[in-house]
Amino acid sequence: MSDAQSPQVFLGRQPILGREQQLLAYELLFRNGVIATGNSAEVLDATQATTTVIANAFAELSIGDSLGPYRAYINVDEDFLFSDLIEALPPQLVVLEILETIQPTPEVIERCKELHDKGFTIALDDVIDVTPAFLPLVDHADIIKVDLLGTPPERLAPLVAQLKQHGKKLLAEKVETAEQLAVCQQLGFDYFQGYFFAKPTIISGRKLNPSQVILLKLLALVMQDAETTEIENAFKLEPGLTVNMLRLTNSVGCGLATRVTSLRHAITILGRRQIQRWLQLLVYTNPQAGGVKTGSPLLQLAATRGRLMELLAEHLQTKDREFSDQAFMVGIMSLMPALLGMAIADILAQLPVAPRVSDALINKGGPLGLLLQLVEATEQLDPAIVQQALDRLPSIRPQQLETALAEAFAWANHLNEEST
Known part of the structure; x- marks a missing residue:
């Protein structure tokens, strides 16, 4: 199959570190369709294309082997969340990162509970606030990713205190300076991610x-x-x-x-x-x-x-x-x-x-x-x-x-x- 005919997989990754700045996991970026745009085909079903690419990546590119001792955080939108293909991913290797665009409807909350019961680790992406409607989703998550850029500095400590009441692991994302890292360590974050480490x-x-x-x-x-x-x-x-x-x-x-x-x-x-x-x-x-x-x-x-x-x-x-x-x-x-x-x-x-x-x-x-x-x-x-x-x-x-x-x-x- 030629490059123009086969689904292309663009892999990028950003490290996720522990409190000692040791490498624990990567957030993986998958792109369907093309790196090469000249022969791109029209994608009628974006979710189907994305899920197929991710499934192919684990099978054809042996991403499971490539991860070695590390886990992979994978972004999940609402369509992908309800797709059967999500269950083709190896739960011991991946963390399902629920995007902030997903509304915490009863169906979404039930689906997260179902996936959690099947052994998947659930993370919530880009959290900047916790509303009453959002709390049931927090209850079924294992990791909360707090968006440092989207959270006003004066709101960070109260947000962390609120989330810690639920006994979840906290990940500080978009850490860009040594000062931000020091503040987040002092507040008790468990994991860290951002350009400060990657660049x-x-x-x-x-x-x-x-x-x-x-x-x-x-x-x-x-x-x-x-x-x-x-x-x-x-x-x-x-x-x-x-x-x-x-x-x-x-x-x-x-x-x-x-x-x-x-x-x-x-x-x-x-x-x-x-x-x-x-x-x-x-x-x-x-x-x-x-x-x-x-x-x-x-x-x-x-x-x-x-x-x-x-x-x-x-x-x-x-x-x-x-x-x-x-x-x-x-x-x-x-x-x-x-x-x-x-x-x-x-x-x-x-x-x-x-x-x-x-x-x-x-x-x-x-x-x-x-x-x-x-x-x-x-x-x-x-x-x-x-x-x-x-x-x-x-x-x-x-x-x-x-x-x-x-x-x-x-x-x-x-x-x-x-x-x-």
């Missing part, structure tokens, strides 16, 4: 910690093909890095059949190409804690970018291993400014990267720069922006992007699942 900002002038300095030196050593002993000795300066490296290389995401038992073993088994990849990922971990913070949204986003760029590069320039490797590097490194608080040019000055990698990261130039623009577009949750980026890369079809997105999500999530 990290650069903090200028931050000093690198010793582990980050060593990691950049290690990256330079590997990229210069230094001796194994020299790389080992550099690792020994930070024992936490060695622990993280071994845990990452033994994760499901690595896919090794042999369990790695030492750093030298890892270097031997993985080879320099994979060692370089894991060093890039280690920049996003917490060496001082001696563990891998794979629940970090920034690590998840960086890993997804790297893998997605690699997969798309294979479509763009088939059988060019070096190009694919460089695409992975661009994806991972594109978020280092947000992590390290340094301009990308200053980071690259410490690493012997190829000119086209540097051009992509600094100027968004060349084929790698176009790929980076496309990958960043998928994070905007706007199909029109994705389409504009796809127009600049005509050799990548929408279906290829959709499949690559699902695979990249899975690869990044599996970094969190350590093999036993």
Whole structure:
């Protein structure tokens, strides 16, 4: 079936975090019809199209596998709420997010109760007030999403107090600043979502910690093909890095059949190409804690970018291993400014990267720069922006992007699942 004939699935996701800013779930965005608008068909039944796309996404794109240990929040309008297709979704993997446009009629309340009894978790979206008519719907919900932008600041504390009387989990959505996060934590919110987490900002002038300095030196050593002993000795300066490296290389995401038992073993088994990849990922971990913070949204986003760029590069320039490797590097490194608080040019000055990698990261130039623009577009949750980026890369079809997105999500999530 051609792209024009098959239903297209555009997947976007925004992280949902716990009180310790650990990653717990994603809100998934599904778009029916087209990323590619040129051959779009007329959609006569929007709800049928949307439900079909969601069902296909779980079946054909294996979104259930892609979620890994995380759950998916899925928007539900009134038509979808009463559709039989909603029951095709796996209740253990999804949270049904009841949109604010749905009126709390007796039929709606009964349907929510029915779905809840079948094992589905119910969340109420964009809550800014609780009226008497709305209370029965609150009673059958598990999670209440409070819209920070829609709630006047002076009304937030009374609203939270009112909702807490009902014993529900509270999710602060549209968190955009550190100040908002601090207020919501103080008020007792359980979960958090918003651009503050999904789009990290650069903090200028931050000093690198010793582990980050060593990691950049290690990256330079590997990229210069230094001796194994020299790389080992550099690792020994930070024992936490060695622990993280071994845990990452033994994760499901690595896919090794042999369990790695030492750093030298890892270097031997993985080879320099994979060692370089894991060093890039280690920049996003917490060496001082001696563990891998794979629940970090920034690590998840960086890993997804790297893998997605690699997969798309294979479509763009088939059988060019070096190009694919460089695409992975661009994806991972594109978020280092947000992590390290340094301009990308200053980071690259410490690493012997190829000119086209540097051009992509600094100027968004060349084929790698176009790929980076496309990958960043998928994070905007706007199909029109994705389409504009796809127009600049005509050799990548929408279906290829959709499949690559699902695979990249899975690869990044599996970094969190350590093999036993």
